[in-house]
Structures are given as C-alpha cells and as structure tokens.
Amino acid sequence: MRSAPHLHLRESADPGLAAVASLPGVGPALEATLARLGILRIQDLWFHLPLRYEDRTRITAIRDLRAADSVQVEGTVEAVEQGFRFRPQLRVVITDDARSMLTLRFFSFRRTQVQQLAPGTRLRCYGQVRYGAHGFEMVHPQYQRVLADGSGVDECLTPVYPTTEGLGQKRLAVLIAKALLQLPPAAQLEQIPAPLLEPLRLQSLRDALLQVHRPAADADVAALLQGIHPSQRRLAFEELLAHHLGMKRLRARIRSHRAPGLAGTGEAQRDLLAALPFKLTGAQQRVAREIARDMSRSEPMLRLVHGDVGSGKTVVAALAALVAIESGFQVALMAPTELLAEQHLRNFRDWFAPLGIEPVWLAGKVQGKARQAAMTALQGPAQLVIGTHALMQDAVAFRKLGLVIIDEQHRFGVHQRLALRDKGADAELVPHQLVLTATPIPRTLAMTAYADLDVSRIDELPPGRSPVTTVAISTARRAEVVDRIRAACGEGRQAYWVCTLIEDSEQLEAQAAETTHAELERTLQGISIGLIHGRMKPAEKQKVMQQFQSGAISVLVATTVIEVGVDVPNASLMIMENAERLGLAQLHQLRGRVGRGSLASSCVLLYQPPLSAMARERLNALRETNDGFEIAEKDLKLRGPGELLGTRQTGRLEFRIANLTRDAAMLAEVQDVAGTMLRKHAGACDRLIARWVGNSARFADA
Structure with a gap:
C-alpha cells in the first residue's frame, strides 16, 4: 500500500517535525492509520495525550462496586461454566476475601484460557462493572493470575489513548514510547518565552510530557486521575493558549477584510x-x-x-x-x-x-x-x-x-x-x-x-412567560402520565410526547414514535393525536405542525425533530420518553417547547431505571432550574465542550487535556500571555498553534 501524497513531509532539523514514517516499524499502512488520528509528525505523538488512566495501583472490594465504574478487583475462581446454547460463552465466578461474588463473562475465548481459569486460581481483573442476571459482572475484563507469593501482577497507572480502527492501545503506546526517545532538551522544546512562563511557576514542558505518558511509580495517582496533576496543568495551559491564539489569529484575518458600513434611516x-x-x-x-x-x-x-x-x-x-x-x-x-x-x-x-x-x-x-x-x-x-x-x-x-x-x-x-x-x-x-x-x-x-x-x-425572558415545573418519573408509572395528558386535553390544552432512542438512527426513532402514536391512539380515544418524525416528507411534517399550531391536533407525538423552531403557546405539557438518554442541553431545548404562553406548564421526564450517576445528575439539574445559563454551565461540567460546540473547524472541538470547567481559573493568564505573544512573538505563536491545533487551523476561517 502506497502512502497518501499528503503524508510525505519535509525533513527538518527539529526532531518533532520529522515524518512519523521515520520511526522504526512505521510503514505505509500504519502511516495512513496514524493520519486518521491527525498524527503526521513525531511531535503529534508527543502531544497525543491520554484520555484517562486505568488505575492498576489499588484494588476495590467487590461489595463496593458500582455500575459503570471501571475498577480493579482481586478474587479466587469459585466456578467455571461454558455455555453454547445461543453462542459460545464462558462464565467465571470469583469471590474476594469478604466472600462477595462477581461474574466474569467472556464471549470469545480459547481452550487454554479455560484451563488457566480453573477453580482455586487467584485473579486480578480490571474492567467496567455492569448489572447482570446474577448481580454485578464484568464482560471481557483484562486479568492477570496472582501467584502464591503475590507476584505476577503489574501495579501501575496505565494511559488510555484516543485510537482508531486497526490500531490497538499496546501498539500505540509502543510508538509513543519510541517518539519520546526523540524529545529534545527542555529549552529547545519550549515555545512560550521564558519571561512569560516563569511567573506562572509551571514545570517544564518536557517533564510534563514524560510524566503524563509514563507516570512515575511514586506519582500522585489521585491527582492524575482527577486531571489536576502539575504535569497535566502545564499541558492544559499550553493547549488553552494555543486554541486562544488560533481564535485570535482567525479573528484578525477575517477583520482584515472590508465590509459595507450599514446604517439605514431607522x-x-x-x-x-x-x-x-x-x-x-x-x-x-x-x-x-x-x-x-x-x-x-x-x-x-x-x-x-x-x-x-x-x-x-x-x-x-x-x-x-x-x-x-x-x-x-x-x-x-x-x-x-x-x-x-x-x-x-x-x-x-x-x-x-x-x-x-x-x-x-x-x-x-x-x-x-x-x-x-x-x-x-x-x-x-x-x-x-x-x-x-x-x-x-x-x-x-x-x-x-x-x-x-x-x-x-x-x-x-x-x-x-x-x-x-x-x-x-x-x-x-x-x-x-x-x-x-x-x-x-x-x-x-x-x-x-x-x-x-x-x-x-x-439574559432576560419576555414578561408573561410561565416557568415550567419539571418532574422525573419512572416508566413504571407510564399509565399515570397518560392520565395526565387526558386531563390536560380535557381542559383544552395541548401536549407533546417526545420519543428518543440511544442509537443514532432516524429509522429506529421513527419506529419508536409510530409505536407510541398507535398506543396513545388506543388509550386516548376521542383525542386527536398527530405524529411527526424525521423520515416524513417535509410537506407532511409541515401539515402536521400547522394542525398542531391551529389546535386541530391535541397531542403531538414526535422525535427530537421538534427540538427547535416550534412555537405553540397553548402547549403546556411535555413528556420526554427515555429522558436519561439525552444530554442536559437537549433536554432543556425540548422543554422550551412548553411554557411559551401564560399557561402553567409542566415537563415530565420519563426514565428507565436504574439510572446511572450521570443521568441522575442531569435529570436533577433540570428539575432544579429553568435558567438556561445555569444549565449550560452544568452541562459543560458533565459533558465537556465537544457536544456543546458541535461541528467546528474540521470536526468537533475536543481538547486533548484541557477542561474548560476545571481549568477556568487559568483563562485570565492565558489571555494575558496570548496578548503579549501576538504582539512580540509571532513565530512562536505559529509553532504553538501548529503543535496543538494542527491542520484544522486552515479550515477555521469561518
């Protein structure tokens, strides 16, 4: 396979600017795979930072497990069971010293693996916990056998990197290790001038990179896991600075054009x-x-x-x-x-x-x-x-x-x-x-x-808008919600029933909406119920919306296609099905379809138990406030900037290590340093932007 033409990069005296293909073992196929991650040069590997760490330094008691957590446990194999009824399956039950039980489930396994997992074997396992038919379980955990003297296991903080199809974590980690051998001395690596960097009391960039990629045995594990280690803060500062410089350059470039001066008579x-x-x-x-x-x-x-x-x-x-x-x-x-x-x-x-x-x-x-x-x-x-x-x-x-x-x-x-x-x-x-x-x-x-x-x-709503009362109700009480719709329609009001699915599939969402529409037509006889989803023709959608806005339809069953742009002041009740599957901002957007008049309005969040900790926090936030700015701050804390920003530059703006909520205190210093660098150190600005933003900078002129 020949490498794509755009991957051929000019050699440079700076080792970071050398093509990634110059590393031993990187042939054309791997070069193309790395390019999908935006890794073209050696320095791209230096700054391909861990998403998170797997903590292999501590053991969690099985009784303390929580669904969705990724943890390490240790226990002795009590039972092994193979099943082939629907598909091959291996179930291994382990118990720890407190006799608490956990099931390990494998759908892909070898005969030698079954022999290694015989009853009495001591295992240390790492994986994500979930609810199973017989209590907590891990599916395809990583595991190591613990020898009688306690040896045979590695205790470490393992980086987990963003990757792509055809490139596993181990191979990527090996490549990054090779690239780190070419890190230049600290002074050569820095792009922020020393007089600007020294007052900030941040560690050197070289030390920060080595620490985040290869945490030392005595590293502050808790700080690294929380993203507040000094090494992470050093890198976050530089990343925020690079993005800020990029945006300021973009602004200056657009401002360099001329536009018509528009005034009018008024x-x-x-x-x-x-x-x-x-x-x-x-x-x-x-x-x-x-x-x-x-x-x-x-x-x-x-x-x-x-x-x-x-x-x-x-x-x-x-x-x-x-x-x-x-x-x-x-x-x-x-x-x-x-x-x-x-x-x-x-x-x-x-x-x-x-x-x-x-x-x-x-x-x-x-x-x-x-x-x-x-x-x-x-x-x-x-x-x-x-x-x-x-x-x-x-x-x-x-x-x-x-x-x-x-x-x-x-x-x-x-x-x-x-x-x-x-x-x-x-x-x-x-x-x-x-x-x-x-x-x-x-x-x-x-x-x-x-x-x-x-x-x-x-930041001010028009007078006369009624606040929306929000409640969260389990799907087990669905019949009560239907009765609530019947009562609202009986008083001459209108309602939305929004269907959502976790899969990104317009077809499945449409099917869910059609099923709910049919069910409500059976249950709410005598009440006019409309249906709208993304797979309908525009003319059909428009006709239904006009009927709902005119009052000819009392209940509108819809997918999230009605998130924006629908204004029906008489609609005072919103039901959101599977509310736990939506982000906080989208939930708030949908809720905004009601409360648009003077009628007292309600929003019912129907959820499927059990709720994850994140979903519970989202639903609670929505119940506690109608203020979109408060909700936006909370959403930023819960999800990060990517989803809030949407498509920007060449994709979603995802910071590699910075966190806009956690690192907000740095922003004033970032702006100060950026201002000085733009005035006095233009070349360093270019190199910083290229290091962190890369090729996407050339698409940002919008």
Whole structure:
C-alpha cells in the first residue's frame, strides 16, 4: 500500500517535525492509520495525550462496586461454566476475601484460557462493572493470575489513548514510547518565552510530557486521575493558549477584510417595533444596539447572539435585517432544518409584509419554476431570502449581499458557512455575520472556543412567560402520565410526547414514535393525536405542525425533530420518553417547547431505571432550574465542550487535556500571555498553534 501524497513531509532539523514514517516499524499502512488520528509528525505523538488512566495501583472490594465504574478487583475462581446454547460463552465466578461474588463473562475465548481459569486460581481483573442476571459482572475484563507469593501482577497507572480502527492501545503506546526517545532538551522544546512562563511557576514542558505518558511509580495517582496533576496543568495551559491564539489569529484575518458600513434611516425598525404586540426587553434592546454599532463599521461584524429558549433572538435578528435592507443591501437567513426555516419565514412575513418587504423562500424542496423565480429574484429585487443549506449551492448568486444570519450555527460545517459568506457580490467586500443560538454558552466557553466572535447575551425572558415545573418519573408509572395528558386535553390544552432512542438512527426513532402514536391512539380515544418524525416528507411534517399550531391536533407525538423552531403557546405539557438518554442541553431545548404562553406548564421526564450517576445528575439539574445559563454551565461540567460546540473547524472541538470547567481559573493568564505573544512573538505563536491545533487551523476561517 502506497502512502497518501499528503503524508510525505519535509525533513527538518527539529526532531518533532520529522515524518512519523521515520520511526522504526512505521510503514505505509500504519502511516495512513496514524493520519486518521491527525498524527503526521513525531511531535503529534508527543502531544497525543491520554484520555484517562486505568488505575492498576489499588484494588476495590467487590461489595463496593458500582455500575459503570471501571475498577480493579482481586478474587479466587469459585466456578467455571461454558455455555453454547445461543453462542459460545464462558462464565467465571470469583469471590474476594469478604466472600462477595462477581461474574466474569467472556464471549470469545480459547481452550487454554479455560484451563488457566480453573477453580482455586487467584485473579486480578480490571474492567467496567455492569448489572447482570446474577448481580454485578464484568464482560471481557483484562486479568492477570496472582501467584502464591503475590507476584505476577503489574501495579501501575496505565494511559488510555484516543485510537482508531486497526490500531490497538499496546501498539500505540509502543510508538509513543519510541517518539519520546526523540524529545529534545527542555529549552529547545519550549515555545512560550521564558519571561512569560516563569511567573506562572509551571514545570517544564518536557517533564510534563514524560510524566503524563509514563507516570512515575511514586506519582500522585489521585491527582492524575482527577486531571489536576502539575504535569497535566502545564499541558492544559499550553493547549488553552494555543486554541486562544488560533481564535485570535482567525479573528484578525477575517477583520482584515472590508465590509459595507450599514446604517439605514431607522424608519423601518421604528415601524416594526410599533406594530409588535409586545415591547422589547432591556436585554433585547441592548443586543440590538450592539449589532447596529457593529454593522455601521467597515470591518465585518462577527457577532454571536445567545440566549435561552424564548428569549427573543429572532426579533433582534429582524431588526438587524432591516438595517441592511434600508442601506440597499440583501440579507440571507439560513437555518439547519426546513421546519425551523419555515417558522422564520412565517415570522418575517408577518413582520415585514406591512413594510413592503416580501421574503424569498429557498429550500431543497423548492424546485422547477419556483426555484428559478427565487434565483432570478436574488439577482434582482429580492431584499431578504430565508432558507436552508440550499442557499449555499454554487448556482445561488446574490445581487448585493450585506448581512448573513445563521441560526443554530453549530449544526453547520465550516465549509457551508464559508460558502454563504463568500457570496458577497463585491470581491472587495464581505457581508456582516450574525450567528444565533438558543443554547446558552458558558462564559468559559465563550472566552476560548468563541474568541473569534463578539458575544451578546440575551439574559432576560419576555414578561408573561410561565416557568415550567419539571418532574422525573419512572416508566413504571407510564399509565399515570397518560392520565395526565387526558386531563390536560380535557381542559383544552395541548401536549407533546417526545420519543428518543440511544442509537443514532432516524429509522429506529421513527419506529419508536409510530409505536407510541398507535398506543396513545388506543388509550386516548376521542383525542386527536398527530405524529411527526424525521423520515416524513417535509410537506407532511409541515401539515402536521400547522394542525398542531391551529389546535386541530391535541397531542403531538414526535422525535427530537421538534427540538427547535416550534412555537405553540397553548402547549403546556411535555413528556420526554427515555429522558436519561439525552444530554442536559437537549433536554432543556425540548422543554422550551412548553411554557411559551401564560399557561402553567409542566415537563415530565420519563426514565428507565436504574439510572446511572450521570443521568441522575442531569435529570436533577433540570428539575432544579429553568435558567438556561445555569444549565449550560452544568452541562459543560458533565459533558465537556465537544457536544456543546458541535461541528467546528474540521470536526468537533475536543481538547486533548484541557477542561474548560476545571481549568477556568487559568483563562485570565492565558489571555494575558496570548496578548503579549501576538504582539512580540509571532513565530512562536505559529509553532504553538501548529503543535496543538494542527491542520484544522486552515479550515477555521469561518
């Protein structure tokens, strides 16, 4: 197998920049496998850091085991049983000194293995604990035989690395060990200038790398397992610094373009505000002023507006659109789904029709003459276009694009956002960008991952919104929940029943929703029940949504397709099935579909026991608060930044060792060091970004 052309790297005097193929034993096939992990050079192996450690230094008593924990136990084999009824299976029962019992289960095993696990054999096992038919068990644990004198086992803290298909942990660890032999002296490895590093009292980068890859026998095991060891803190600081520098460079690069200065007369804005049946909150007025100030400048606006569900981001975006339109420029609003885009279309038509502005609609389902008419309008009189990914197609051209509004931006890939931004008619000018998200972003996340954007926060809900009462109920009480729906519908109110599945399968989710719909139709006779899922045609989904919004349907059974963009003030009851399977932010998004009017509203989290510790914490957090910003901070602690950010750069932004919650205290120092380095040490900035961000930096111009 020949290696891919992009893997051939120029040799360098810096050992870290040498191609990974220069290591003994790395041929073309392994080189290509490593490339899938972003490992192209020797230094990529140095900075391919452990995800976690397996603690082989202590033994957990079997009676203290908890489901989902990964632990090490020691015990004596009491019984061995082979079964072949459905498929080969080996069950080994061990007991520890307290006579507590644990089952080891193997589905793939050899005859010699069975002989090694004879009754009376002492074993030390490491694996994840789960509930089984006969109590706690481990499936395919790693194990070692303990000799009579207690020898035969290794006590260590074993790094577990991110890997890929065709590359096991042991082989990867061997490669990293070879690469570490080429670490240069400490002074040569550092990229942060000594005068900036010394006041921080951090250890050398070289010592930190050696410690995290090969923890010493006397290392602070507890600190390493918690991610707070001095070596981990040293690496986390540098990683946060590299990402921050990358974002600041990106911001400067985009700001170097020119954009049209948009001001308008303000007349259309005043007419819209006068016609609205509500008054803007103080937060909405503040954010609208920030956007208007940005758009009046000749450098591109890059502003992210985030706020809780129902905080009124759309009307703020409408005010921004009017500024551009009054200035003679066009506006494009892009949403990730047709359902959400169509909701924007209805809102903007209602608001803009009295102003003589008719939005153009462009989505995938717009074909034939209607599509051609839309395309012609964009190069002619159209002032506002609303649509989905269809707006980014090559054939779509604008007469004079001045403002791009992107809703729920984390659902779009970088190239998609670039494609729309680059449709500005004048090659010398780029349009202003306004990004909206209904996922409140924690402050620590805004300081790092969104350092390329100005961030506005709508932190005030409109008056009249009712708080949602949230309860968690076991599926064993499902009948009570159905009775609750019957009572709500009897009072003239409406309800959602949301079906979720842990598998990432639209087909399985659709089947679950169809089954629930049929069950509720049998149980709730006389009540109109609708169904909506991702496998339905757009026209079918739209028809059902219109019936639900008009009140013709009382109960809507849906998948998470209704997470954003559905506004039915009369819906006051939300049932979420299998709630333990969803992340906290998504649970909060779904809950935001109710409580949109003055009716007292409720959310029922139906869960399948037993709950894991993480699921219990998520559900408790949702019960305790309706504040999306509090929930976002909690979600960041529970899940890390990856899922909150969504697709960014060339994939999900996953830090290798930094943790934005745990390491938040470092951010002020990170910003200070970054500012000095950008002013005085440009070359070191480049090398730091390449070391930690790598090739993804070139895709970040969005």
